[in-house]
Amino acid sequence: MSHPKVIANWKMNGSKEAIQIWLEGFANEINPTAQKECLFCPPVIYLETAKTVIRDKDLNLSLGAQNLDIDSLHSQTGAVSASMLKDVGCEFVIIGHSERRTLFNEDNLLLRTKVISALEGNLAVVFCVGETEKEDSTSKDLIRKQLEALRDFCKPKIVIAYEPLWAIGTGEIPSGSYLNDMHSFIKDELKYILDKEQDFSVYYGGSINAENANDLMNLDCVDGLLVGGASLDSSSFVQIINKIYS
Ligand code: PGA
Numbered sequence: 564m565s566h567p568k569v570i571a572n573w574k575m576n577g578s579k580e581a582i583q584i585w586l587e588g589f590a591n592e593i594n595p596t597a598q599k600e601c602l603f604c605p606p607v608i609y610l611e612t613a614k615t616v617i618r619d620k621d622l623n624l625s626l627g628a629q630n631l632d633i634d635s636l637h638s639q640t641g642a643v644s645a646s647m648l649k650d651v652g653c654e655f656v657i658i659g660h661s662e663r664r665t666l667f668n669e670d671n672l673l674l675r676t677k678v679i680s681a682l683e684g685n686l687a688v689v690f691c692v693g694e695t696e697k698e699d700s701t702s703k704d705l706i707r708k709q710l711e712a713l714r715d716f717c718k719p720k721i722v723i724a725y726e727p728l729w730a731i732g733t734g735e736i737p738s739g740s741y742l743n744d745m746h747s748f749i750k751d752e753l754k755y756i757l758d759k760e761q762d763f764s765v766y767y768g769g770s771i772n773a774e775n776a777n778d779l780m781n782l783d784c785v786d787g788l789l790v791g792g793a794s795l796d797s798s799s800f801v802q803i804i805n806k807i808y809s
Contacts (some may be wrong), residue, residue, distance in 0.1 A: 567602040568787040571794030588797030597808035598623035614652035627655030645684025675712040730769025746784035773802035
């Protein structure tokens with residue numbers, strides 16, 4: 564399975580109506596070839612609505628979840644498993660987003676277990692890493708530790724999203740040379756952790772918009788984009804896609 568290159572992460576936003584309107588705009592403005600490069604991740608409660616519209620409009624975009632809960636022998640009130648996500652049409656799941664790490668205290672051990680649950684449930688994984696502070700000399704050490712959660716997994720169903728926290732929702736993006744350095748570091752580190760000559764795809768996320776998306780995507784080291792705020796409005800998301808794929 565190939566990963567779509569542009570991910571819309573709606574976080575805790577939207578409504579049934581908003582999903583309908585967004586997907587209609589998407590259907591009207593984006594051609595089927597470019598649609599195939601998009602992954603839509605609405606809140607879990609709206610996955611079924613999204614799946615229905617995607618099917619009814621015969622759209623080519625993929626559906627993903629923003630999180631999953633681990634498979635466990637114990638009852639887990641309120642939890643959502645990989646097989647449930649699969650059941651409502653998800654092919655992908657985001658794991659390790661910085662907001663999950665900080666607001667929900669998700670640590671490396673838990674994230675590793677989530678990746679296992681996702682892969683066993685036949686979901687492909689977008690695994691997020693990123694440092695907290697700008698120009699911090701410990702950034703690479705932190706990311707190295709975050710990547711440890713993937714030790715011994717293999718490539719085909721995992722992509723990495725590099726999202727420095729200082730760039731998320733701030734309007735600030737890293738320079739091209741900084742991104743090249745960090746993405747190359749992540750790719751090299753994964754080869755070391757996995758002891759394999761696998762080339763992982765590394766996406767970038769943080770303050771992407773219609774003005775900077777194309778330049779970011781044109782960087783050699785950037786294999787895809789994870790878009791938060793600018794994905795909520797269908798016209799700004801359409802602009803991002805059309806600038807990249809027209
Ligand atoms: P942003 O969010 O595009 O609003 O900065 C990105 C993300 O958190 O995935």
